[in-house]
Amino acid sequence: MEIVSNLGALMxxxxxxAQGPRLDGPEFDxxxxxxxxxxxxxxxxxxxxxxxxxxxxxxTSAQTLGIDPALIEAIIANESGFDPKATxxxxxxxxxxxxxxxxxxxxxxxxxxxxxxxxxxxxxxxTLLDRFGDVELAVAAYNAGPxxxxxxxxxxxxxxxxxxxxxxxxxxxxxxxxERVVLNSANLR
Numbered sequence: 001m002e003i004v005s006n007l008g009a010l011m012x013x014x015x016x017x018a019q020g021p022r023l024d025g026p027e028f029d030x031x032x033x034x035x036x037x038x039x040x041x042x043x044x045x046x047x048x049x050x051x052x053x054x055x056x057x058x059x060t061s062a063q064t065l066g067i068d069p070a071l072i073e074a075i076i077a078n079e080s081g082f083d084p085k086a087t088x089x090x091x092x093x094x095x096x097x098x099x100x101x102x103x104x105x106x107x108x109x110x111x112x113x114x115x116x117x118x119x120x121x122x123x124x125x126x127t128l129l130d131r132f133g134d135v136e137l138a139v140a141a142y143n144a145g146p147x148x149x150x151x152x153x154x155x156x157x158x159x160x161x162x163x164x165x166x167x168x169x170x171x172x173x174x175x176x177x178x179e180r181v182v183l184n185s186a187n188l189r
Contacts, residue, residue, distance in 0.1 A: 054082060054095065057115045061122035070175035071135065072096075072122055074168045075142065084114045096121025139168050 058076065062069040079097040080086035092099050094108075094117035103111045108120035128138035131146060140155040141148070143164040148156040155165055 051082060054084070054114055054118070057118040058122075061119050065122055065126040067122065067126060067129065068172075068176070070179065071172050072118070072125065073175060074171035075121070075125065075139070076118075077171055078164060078168050084117070085112055093117075094121075096124075098124070136165060136169065139165050 054076070055073075058072045059069045062072045076082060076095050079092075080095045082095065084095050086095070086097065087093050088097055090099070093103070093111035095114055096117050098106075098108060098111050098117060098121055100111075102124055103109075103117075103120055106120035106123045108116045111117050111120075125138060125142055128141045128146060129135065132138050132141060132149060136155065137149055140161055144156045144158055144161040148158075148161070155162060
């Protein structure tokens, strides 16, 4: 199972080399192949906020909470474009664009710290999954707030939220599809 997990992470990394950095966590220390794939890029792999570190934080946080890491990755891609220093006009901060109150609620003291932000954002998303029991509604609540999803009894009719949900779920399906291609290729050998 660990090989399958590492293979999925490797495939996501290969597809995203052109987009920027990634990893951090003991279960990926042996993933030398992934690290070597980014050696030619202009990324500081020693940086805690590198794309390699981000992938490791995503994998660890998501797997710990029983969420597909590809789903958290799709949220981050849409929220911040993997920019750990992103700040929205509304005041959302970091990779998962946590509002200050949400960050505090989930123990994030520095929203620009990639590890804290991903841990807190993933924990928040887990609560939304538990609350709504549906990935689409949880993604909508991540964008518009849980109150809006409850008020409208589903995805709120806001153009921004509907677009966000479509983009996150499309990106998630794309990442899952790529993982299946890699797994199928590995099984043919």
